[in-house]
Amino acid sequence: MIPIQAFSGRRHRLASQMQKGVAIIPTAPERVRNRDAHYPYRFDSYFYYLTGFAEPEAVLVIVAGVDKDVSKSILFCREKNIEYEIWNGFRYGPEAAREAFEFDETYPIAKLDEMLPRLLADQPAVFCALGDDTAWDARVIGWVNHVRQQSRSGTTAPAEIRDIRLLLDEMRLFKGPEELQVMRRAAEISGGAHRRAMQNTRPGMSEYEVEAELMHEFRRHGAQAPAYTSIVAGGANACVLHYVDNNARLKAGELLLIDAGCELDGYAADITRTFPVNGKFNPAQRDLYELVLSAQAAAINAVRPGNTWDAPHNAALQVLAQGFIDLGLCHGSVDEVIQSEDYKRFYMHRTGHWLGLDVHDVGEYKRNGKWRPLQPGMTLTVEPGCYVRPADNVPRHFWNIGTRIEDDVAVTETGCEVLTGTAPKTVAEIEELMRDRKKSKSWTKTIG
Structure with missing residues (x-):
């Protein structure tokens, strides 16, 4: 407090x-x-x-x-x-x-x-x-x-x-030590909620059942509310950026994208994780997931004093554009894909926003028409993604795969601090956590 x-x-x-x-x-x-x-x-x-x-x-x-x-x-x-x-x-x-x-x-x-x-x-x-x-x-x-x-x-x-x-x-825009302390705790609670969701997700569950697991973890650790309406999007629903119906049935072989964070003493956490409903990425899912994870790593590495606000976005975009070319989603050179904005068929939003008392917190992104430099005390999200909808010129094995990976990051004197590290995000971490789920617990029973 x-x-x-x-x-x-x-x-x-x-x-x-x-x-x-x-x-x-x-x-x-x-x-x-x-x-x-x-x-x-x-x-x-x-x-x-x-x-x-x-x-x-x-x-x-x-x-x-x-x-x-x-x-x-x-x-x-x-x-x-x-x-x-x-x-x-x-x-x-x-x-x-x-x-x-x-x-x-x-x-x-x-x-x-x-x-x-x-x-x-x-x-x-x-x-x-x-x-x-x-x-x-x-x-x-x-x-x-x-x-x-x-x-x-x-x-x-x-x-x-x-x-x-x-x-x-x-x-x-500039968070003091007391604010960062609250935000770290909000991030820790929210990261635990994502772990709980991964541990309890099963094929046959409804999205709202997973949402209930998030809410349980938020409240039992003292958070007052979700910081925003949770997105729990299975399969093709993950390709809808602001999907909040959370009422579809989860299927084996699909990914589940969860964008959820708690509010603690007024301050928001904002985490997105994407994982396989059955606990195991298939090759196409793994390819896209690893691409987004690499883009996020490049973006987080660009969060440091002196770099401008758009540096993390540009770093992520370079990685994504090359990956889209390598996977046959886009064609041409990286510069051509970025200049033509062909990448926007699969990545149509920017890589982050300010974070604080509001989940999309206040503060200017530009001054006098120029992106402002990052400075210690600023807190932002880093959230690249990839959303592949069915289309004639898109390889079928990528259809309806939506992936986003989002962390909360504070700018420090020498670089940055990732506040949301308790939420697993590598393929190995996710598959190991889901492999250890209790085998005896069944979530497929329908009430009604």
Whole structure:
């Protein structure tokens, strides 16, 4: 768990970058699933990054430049309500939240509309995520207009509305030691879930049964939820990049692609592994799998300070293009296959994305039109793949084979750290693990 001092430190850093003005950061609203039942609540990532406060109906206000370099952090949250807690569980209330989360001031959320115009008065700028939520935009503009109406008394309204995400995205892009510690644990739990899936997969099971094994491992080790909807894709389903139905029957002779990771204390893990349902790769599956694994090794080797963001992708692409040529999937030279983008018939996505509080985390990939250099503290995924759909000019023994291998990688001072190493990924490791499955356990019984 991240210490509270880390959150207050982030608020001070943000205020120093704002220099003078008021930032308004709300958390996410609760969402109704059906009738009076809600979806499981998940806070807004920006709000949580600055507060560590996980309750709904809360707003953070940071007043920067109160007195030279001094700033003030104010939390608006739900009041303490014992009757509510009988039905729905504990809530802090303003007084306890101020002490527990190190805010300068705390108030009931009901006072927000009353107090915001006062806080915005005579401030040069208001910082918010303008355009993210139209209803919230209207409230901010309403508060600014309320201040503007006091101009005859000498009060001035903020002259600028600035996007707070420009500052926060850059802060969140670089993970501190406390964040990396949580991400390592999330990766460890998720890696164990992939091992469990490999150990328990049998021909005849349904994809959702394997998904249940993942969920079991996530929760029993303390993760609060999956970081995203798990992809459990057998056979041809693995050639659908965002397949989430997870309801098909698994067959011997097919591969199973699993893209799944847990969320722990707000931070995401994101792992993909591909393995044979019956525990043994056939020659065509092995050829494509080894190709993707080699491409990933080249990409991970390119994750180091000084290399640009696209270096891992380009390294993977060189290996994949040569492999596609060698296997008869593409024709011509490596340069020709890349320049013509013929490889995109089998590899149509890039090789990674930022990772953190969001599984596709915030942060710019380019600056001034150029790919940005990798720096220590950045955390990303490395995930090349190969997806072969039936086609007249494609060798039949490769049809309906989808393979992706994904790891979470942190840039270090001297290279990189692979966070997700507990999930087996070589052919030998996978086949050995699946060979040792308990023979007596049958998963083919159908309930219903």
